[in-house]
């Protein structure tokens with residue numbers, strides 16, 4: 001049996017102590033969960049273990065042998081395979097090339113044999129149980145969930161002794177999530193150490209044997225999974241309790257339709273979507289991955305215009321560009337924060353102010369004071385832990401980056417929010433804040449369309465949930481009908497139990 | 506505290522460029538007699554203003570994620586047509602200058618629309634436009650000599666006001682405009698956003714196409730202005746007079762700390778870049794080096810600054 005022992009690890013970024021003496025011990029055969037609020041240092045630890053960054057102090061030992069990890073190569077040699085939170089794939093290479101990057105099967109004259117590369121990649125994907133991804137596809141063209149699957153496959157491909165999954169479920173659909181949990185369990189059973197990072201407590205309870213909790217770069221608790229209940233885990237993470245993750249729904253949502261879509265069509269992705277989004281409601285969108293949810297959001301936000309009719313408060317509008325949609329008061333949190341949501345090299349302030357930069361300018365000159373006030377306000381609201389608004393957005397932890405994207409839509413003064421997985425990677429504490437905020441906004445008339453890969457979130461946050469299948473709305477669930485089970489049923493094209501069926505609109 | 510550290514880190518390359526410019530000036534002064542006098546410094550600064558002004562346009566284009574290689578013949582065309590159409594008569598400037606201005610706007614639009622609407626890569630598009638301008642100019646002039654520049658233009662490029670060269674005042678004025686645009690105005694923010702990640706900018710409501718086109722128009726206008734000044738400075742226009750600015754304008758931007766990939770840098774840095782390149786050119790005769798060595802020296806200057814800038818000051 002082998003043991004991974006991390007002792008007193010330290011890492012500083014300028015004035016930020018990302019890790020401040022963190023320790024963790026994990027044994028082979030176990031799935032070890034790592035918990036902590038956004039910015040607690042989880043990914044930093046992972047990056048150190050994988051050789052992506054170097055630590056300032058502390059030690060890492062596997063089987064009582066000190067590991068010296070100075071490069072990704074060292075990590076691979078030590079048997080560490082990592083699925084990174086922000087993915088490490090090269091967009092312009094194919095799935096196969098990414099999977100075997102740096103260890104391609106060589107032919108004569110050491111040329112890479114493409115055919116064989118693709119065969120082996122396909123075999124690997126199949127063996128892991130990943131369907132629907134062609135080994136020849138360019139990674140750039142894949143939606144984020146599929147990229148996430150490729151990242152996982154890449155980490156698992158070399159049968160590592162330590163498999164690290166950094167928020168690998170956050171972009172996956174429930175079914176794929178279940179698949180990953182099974183993969184984690186199986187890998188552990190076969191004798192490896194699995195380190196599993198997630199903000200979803202249910203998932204952790206489901207898969208992990210032991211857990212370690214980080215707060216502000218230090219481990220503040222560790223133990224077997226059944227020794228630490230959810231409340232205790234949250235208290236360790238945040239240093240306080242979260243009374244309730246999901247705020248109560250409003251009793252009655254008005255009937256007034258704010259945003260209506262009729263017959264939205266886009267190639268084979270959207271096959272005539274009809275949708276009514278009412279004032280003050282949070283309307284969830286569910287279904288299996290890739291049933292047109294992304295296209296629906298993009299169409300409404302003007303990012304990928306579709307055919308059909310869109311009405312805002314009874315008036316037909318033509319959101320042919322995001323700019324137009326924004327001008328109508330429709331704001332989108334896009335799927336991929338790193339490639340669609342954030343300017344990673346620019347400051348937090350520049351990012352948040354960008355959608356409204358013209359509005360807060362007079363004669364072309366930016367009103368710096370108004371800007372700072374606005375940014376400070378929304379950043380506080382969303383608890384973006386940054387220290388300085390001049391910091392580059394790319395240096396924030398994953399969850400904090402996500403909050404910046406959300407902040408952009410909040411400052412835009414939107415009447416309709418299109419939130420595509422807006423809480424991906426956000427910690428429990430902030431999630432509850434965000435849900436409370438969304439409820440408040442709804443209370444003052446905001447209409448919100450809410451997509452999430454997290455079933456629990458869908459059924460607990462939303463007033464109604466529209467389940468998509470094959471580019472259409474397969475059914476809408478509300479009231480007592482709104483259960484995880486029913487969402488799943490509609491997702492796979494099943495029907496609801498007969499008694500309840502008539503309540504479906 | 507952290508704000509200051511952020512600021513230092515972000516502006517590290519620019520600060521280095523200024524340090525290098527000053528060091529270069531001091532070292533040269535120590536070896537060459539009369540180098541550091543105001544009279545000579547003034548000459549150097551006026552020489553720097555040509556790279557500086559062409560580099561202004563180049564800065565905007567590069568920040569937006571492109572590059573403008575039509576700079577040399579844009580400059581050349583402006584200078585040549587100015588002298589040709591004016592026939593030495595300052596009175597003709599009344600119509601010649603507006604026509605040249607309009608021409609610059611058109612060239613900028615063609616570059617910008619080619620890149621944004623047709624999706625041609627900036628290098629190909631602007632190189633093509635450069636070739637067209639060169640060919641057209643050869644046809645128009647038949648390769649012959651053009652008349653001298655009108656006196657008013659010569660005065661503009663070589664005259665002084667209260668001991669300060671007018672050309673320098675022109676440079677200061679456009680530099681101020683550039684600084685306002687980049688640092689204080691929404692256009693600047695949108696330009697940085699576009700150069701950093703055009704998709705994100707687009708999704709955030711930025712008119713990416715418009716911003717990009719505008720950057721090419723600014724560049725063409727800057728080259729035209731430099732063309733007018735250079736014609737006045739030399740006293741005439743000749744074919745090939747803009748050629749050196751292809752390389753030096755891009756070099757000034759890069760030495761000034763901008764990323765050639767866009768989204769990072771500032772005109773403040775380009776000014777330092779222009780000064781460094783000018784000082785290096787002035788250094789050659791002092792060192793008894795062949796003028797042909799200039800390109801080599803420029804090349805080393807780029808490598809040196811880019812190398813220095815990539816060393817992180819004050820740790821990671």
Ligand SMILES: Nc1ncnc2c1ncn2[C@@H]1O[C@H](COP(=O)(O)OP(=O)(O)OP(=O)(O)O)[C@@H](O)[C@H]1O
Nearest residue numbers: 013018038039040041042043044395396397398399
């Ligand atoms: N390149 C960097 N430059 C500066 N600070 C950084 C950098 N990378 C990370 N940090 C900081 O280090 C701290 C820890 O970040 P880390 O990414 O490890 O958090 P995390 O626990 O993974 O959070 P999340 O749950 O949001 O993913 C944060 O405060 C973050 O802002």
Ligand SMILES: [Mg+2]
Nearest residue numbers: 042043085398
């Ligand atoms: Mg993380």
